[in-house]
């Protein structure tokens with residue numbers, strides 16, 4: 226054992242002792258014990274995790290506690306880099322998550338008891354001091370409001386109310402002890418707006434780009450208003466935000482059919498508000514949205530510039546949140562980037578959990594298409610699936626659209642689905658025709674050319690940065706763009722171990738999120754590889 230390794234092992238052992246005290250037992254046993262220290266270098270320690278989702282979960286939630294334990298052990302501050310080791314053993318993600326939820330609920334319950342105790346000590350004068358922003362909604366000038374043309378969405382202005390749909394029936398799961406809210410009784414329980422029966426958890430494909438959003442959505446649906454409230458999901462067009470919101474709505478209703486779940490887009494919210502004002506009955510609107518248990522508002526970015534709708538939504542938000550009702554919001558960008566969103570609304574969105582969905586990697590895009598084909602009982606050859614998935618990167622709606630187009634084309638022409646038919650059916654979308662075969666050799670060639678190094682350097686033993694960096698990028702691209710296995714990639718790059726490939730992939734994925742220049746270089750390389 227080298228001196229560094231011995232030092233690292235000793236620090237980690239001591240840090241574990243601190244963490245054992247800091248975490249409750251089930252959390253320690255499930256999340257921390259499965260990790261291991263990999264390397265230590267000045268003030269950076271690399272910690273291996275058995276799976277990607279463990280890495281993401283630790284990164285997003287427990288870094289401060291682990292850092293504190295390391296500081297207590299080594300008497301200095303460490304930066305932690307988590308590395309997914311992709312271990313073979315199966316880990317039940319949902320079980321881990323549940324343990325986490327249980328632990329959080331314990332903490333929350335404790336907090337609630339503390340708050341209750343504090344409330345009981347509040348003096349009457351304390352209760353009178355309202356926050357300055359709590360404006361009386363009844364004093365809003367609605368004539369001015371109607372003049373405020375910016376509040377009327379163009380295409381859908383004054384649209385009728387959303388259709389009322391039932392959620393698909395599944396035997397009701399007995400109410401868990403955590404889900405102890407009293408459902409609101411002012412509205413029939415069946416009044417669930419627009420929950421699409423196809424958007425459920427079982428049809429949602431989990432990948433690196435949406436794993437955290439999915440895990441948090443599950444947590445919210447199992448313990449509404451108790452873990453993350455509000456829950457804010459953001460991400461680009463067609464990446465599954467609406468799907469996840471509906472899935473939460475369905476799951477909550479499956480667990481308790483009496484819960485009133487309302488899904489609405491922010492445009493419809495605006496339209497309904499305007500309709501209620503025109504018909505002289507704004508109170509009915511307020512009653513409708515303030516007497517529910519779970520409010521799902523999609524595409525909240527459309528409220529930007531709509532001051533009065535924001536005002537109304539602010540009060541709806543407050544009423545529901547104070548009554549301990551769950552609020553779930555989606556947007557195409559994080560709250561701080563929604564222009565002209567009032568600060569008080571923005572800060573409320575930041576009370577809970579904000580999570581994002583990124584564009585899916587190739588693996589996830591293939592899995593989405595396979596799942597879609599399976600659900601619709603479509604017999605689509607793998608090469609056609611890979612062809613579509615490698616061409617549409619940023620939008621799952623478009624990905625599904627392309628698949629449907631190919632299937633329809635085959636059916637109309639009464640031809641079997643193969644790569645030639647797919648090329649023909651999609652020629653307007655992919656004018657370049659047949660896809661080029663992406664090989665590890667092609668990737669190596671393009672990367673070496675870009676970095677002006679010799680092709681052999683990528684598989685040589687050299688460890689200078691001008692070679693290791695391109696090598697890591699090339700390994701990353703081989704993993705992203707080809708279906709070559711990890712050991713095979715290691716072998717191609719000079720007989721390296723598969724853990725080196727995992728490390729390279731992890732490092733470049735992480736750095737590309739923080740380094741715009743690297744991100745652009747990779748996009749550029751991908752374009753050249755695929756063109």
Ligand SMILES: Nc1ncnc2c1ncn2[C@@H]1O[C@H](COP(=O)(O)OP(=O)(O)OP(=O)(O)O)[C@@H](O)[C@H]1O
Nearest residue numbers: 428429430461462463464465466467468593621622
């Ligand atoms: N991970 C996924 N697994 C399976 N299907 C998915 C996934 N993500 C998205 N989809 C599908 O892609 C389509 C678009 O998803 P969705 O409407 O949820 O996107 P969105 O992010 O809300 O987009 P927008 O910003 O346009 O509102 C839907 O048919 C949805 O079922």
